Amino acid sequence: MSRLLLRLLTVVSLPVCLLGCGGGDDISVYNAPKPAEAPAIEPRPGPVMTGEAEPTQMIAAIIPQGEEAWFFKVDGNPAAVTPLMKPFLELVKSVEFGDDGDATWDTPDGWTQQAGNQIRFATLQTGDEEVSVTRLPIFGDDLDEYILSNVNRWRGQVNLPPMDQADLHQGGDLNEETRLLTLGDGTEVTLVNFSGVKAGGTSVPPFAGTGRTPPSGRPAAPARQTSTSSELNFDVPEGWRPGETNSFRKASFVVGQGEQQAEVTAIDLPAAANDPIPNINRWRGQVGLDRLDAAEVEKEIRSIDIDGSTGQYVSLVGPEDRSPRKAILGVIVERGNKAWFFKLTGPADLALRQQANFEKFVRSIRFSGE
Incomplete structure (x- = not known):
């Protein structure tokens, strides 16, 4: 078993259905060879909702490629995100990398691709939901730690406690939230699924002291x-x-x-x-x-x-x-x-x-x- 495989087995999570179960139409264009499917894992129930907390689900993929990592992610209400699991998986399976390092993929039927911005490489629109595609350099010498830090960042976004390396990979068996996928060219992908809550209440303003709009005709002085x-x-x-x-x-x-x-x-x-x-x-x-x-x-x-x-x-x-x-x-x-x-x-x-x-x-x- 390769070192990279061991690293990727220690990471992130995606619900079982994302890895091959469920129905629905296949993507109309699909060139990348399909990897062997691992046994299905029953997704565990999400946390109990209390107060103003709203249920939320995140499905995502991390694809290390050279000195960079590519991130595919969608999150939102489980009722909207769960049906996206199969096309999301097919999207990830179709990813290929050119000589310039850029990723290409087959956009699932009914999805539309929009241009990226300063942060995103691209945005895929799926009705009311968005799949973001970003690329970031891999920092440091420890790939395991790099991936774990991103996993825990995502877990924090859905109000789940952080994981450690032992949580991500135990005794050679995938846990209920983690799945490994191998693309046709041998690239190994970590897939994740997190069911959590999105806390309610008012949002924190982006900058302290900047929430007020100055009276019309009076420009705000630099502060x-x-x-x-x-x-x-x-x-x-x-x-x-x-x-x-x-x-x-x-x-x-x-x-x-x-x-x-x-x-x-x-x-x-x-x-x-x-x-x-x-x-x-x-x-x-x-x-x-x-x-x-x-x-x-x-x-x-x-x-x-x-x-x-x-x-x-x-x-x-x-x-x-x-x-x-x-x-x-x-x-x-x-x-x-x-x-x-x-x-x-x-x-x-x-x-x-x-x-x-x-x-x-x-x-x-x-x-x-x-």
């Missing part, structure tokens, strides 16, 4: 603000509006109006993720630029001061003949045991108009969680 994690303090440029935050995004803003909008994000990852070469080349690919070797990347990096630390700053603008033409302003800085990533991503002309504001924002940052 000293704090991220939802209380790890960052910063000055917000005029016209920047709070965006969505989550367990990865510690701060987020939207800039511009209508189709001309850019997004600013602040993300923290383990310090091992701070290598600028793969990160900047990944950003270059996102705006349509070719990869560079290490020496060429170093020439593009500028220094920028962030609370006494030196950040590595690049301004990447896509080719003129590319439509839409995008740009990324990106900063990487190591602080303590974390690598922080600050990015502005959007239409090239808007990004360049906001460059001075972005640089002021980055220079205003103060770290408070050390």
Whole structure:
């Protein structure tokens, strides 16, 4: 049994029906060879609902591929998510990787594929539900720990307690929430299913002190603000509006109006993720630029001061003949045991108009969680 197989057997979970039971039509186009199916496992009942908690179900897949991992995920009310289990499985089975590292797949009948954004590689619409497709670099040398951290992040989203490695793989037998799938090219996939609850009540505003709208005609003065994690303090440029935050995004803003909008994000990852070469080349690919070797990347990096630390700053603008033409302003800085990533991503002309504001924002940052 290969080392990668042992690693993937220790991870994540997906309900049994996702792995081959149930009826319904097959996907109309299916090229990848089907792997052998493992015995069915009865899904265990979800937690008892109390108070305002709402039942929720998450089905997802993690596909390690080289230095990256691909994540396919859908979550929502079990009544809507359960019928998606079979087509979701067929979607994952059809995934193939090209020489450029990008994934392709066969979209199930009745689903529509939408373009990605700064975070997602793509979105698949299935009626009222969405399947998100994202790709992230694999950080650190321990694949088991990397996958486990993502599993526990998902479990937290549905109010389940964290797992440890022993929970994920016991005595060579798959537990009730975990399933291993092998694609036709030998790529091994971890599938998960979590039945939990989504707590009710009011949501936490994205930024402390920014919930009020200024009176009409009176622009809000730049204010000293704090991220939802209380790890960052910063000055917000005029016209920047709070965006969505989550367990990865510690701060987020939207800039511009209508189709001309850019997004600013602040993300923290383990310090091992701070290598600028793969990160900047990944950003270059996102705006349509070719990869560079290490020496060429170093020439593009500028220094920028962030609370006494030196950040590595690049301004990447896509080719003129590319439509839409995008740009990324990106900063990487190591602080303590974390690598922080600050990015502005959007239409090239808007990004360049906001460059001075972005640089002021980055220079205003103060770290408070050390």
